[in-house]
Amino acid sequence: MIRKAQEADADIIEGILRDDEAALGRLYKLHFPTVLFFVQSNSGTEDDAKDIFQEAVIVFYEKLKAGQLELNCQIKTYLYSICRRLWLKRLSRSSRFSSGLVEDTEAELTPVEEETDQAEENELKFSAMGSALEKLGEPCKTLLEDFYIRSMGMPEITEKFGYTNADSAKNQKYKCLMRLKKLFFSDYNGLS
Structure with missing residues (x-):
């Protein structure tokens, strides 16, 4: 990118x-x-x-x-x-x-140099996050997008993904988030 x-x-x-x-x-x-x-x-x-x-x-x-x-x-x-x-x-x-x-x-x-450094840093972060999200795979990618981007609630996610209850869906979301975080830092540290 x-x-x-x-x-x-x-x-x-x-x-x-x-x-x-x-x-x-x-x-x-x-x-x-x-x-x-x-x-x-x-x-x-x-x-x-x-x-x-x-x-x-x-x-x-x-x-x-x-x-x-x-x-x-x-x-x-x-x-x-x-x-x-x-x-x-x-x-x-x-x-x-x-x-x-x-x-x-x-x-x-802010001086332009600091501002441009910050913008470049943000671009690196966005790039690493996009890459990490792509590597995350399904169903984690869709689950996190549904929750954070589409603002779906746990009851909707529970039903959509067929979890037994909202607690199971929350637990899976947490696991997916931790995997995404690990992938993100791996990619981000590789870019910078």
């Missing part, structure tokens, strides 16, 4: 350096949804997200073309960090937040 993202990033960078407009289109298609979600989750509109994303792409583009871009993370992480900073600055300057939620945001901003 990370390798595909690195290949996609390399293609986008090559395209931009060749002045290929399709590369910018792919950049927008791949990474705008994350920024849109962030901005809308933080009192913004789609137009706000477009403005912020456009500013971040301009920064990225100009630094790349000038040969001043030292990219130590994925493009997605870099753009998200810029967009997050720009949006929080805009929120702190606007009067939308009179409740004090975003007061002194600029002083509290």
Whole structure:
């Protein structure tokens, strides 16, 4: 998964350096949804997200073309960090937040390097968790997905999987969770 993202990033960078407009289109298609979600989750509109994303792409583009871009993370992480900073600055300057939620945001901003390190760490964790879940096998995978993702209760799981009672289902869920945890740490320690 990370390798595909690195290949996609390399293609986008090559395209931009060749002045290929399709590369910018792919950049927008791949990474705008994350920024849109962030901005809308933080009192913004789609137009706000477009403005912020456009500013971040301009920064990225100009630094790349000038040969001043030292990219130590994925493009997605870099753009998200810029967009997050720009949006929080805009929120702190606007009067939308009179409740004090975003007061002194600029002083509290994490340096981009720390933010990108954290985002890369999270990507590693998500990758390891996805891999561990795939290795877990059935019925554990479905049981955990039903409980944690689909929010099914123990009575439903008991019936679906044919356990004798809810306690048996809870016991099986616990065993599956422990197996998943073991697989996760095995994969995660192998990636980092």
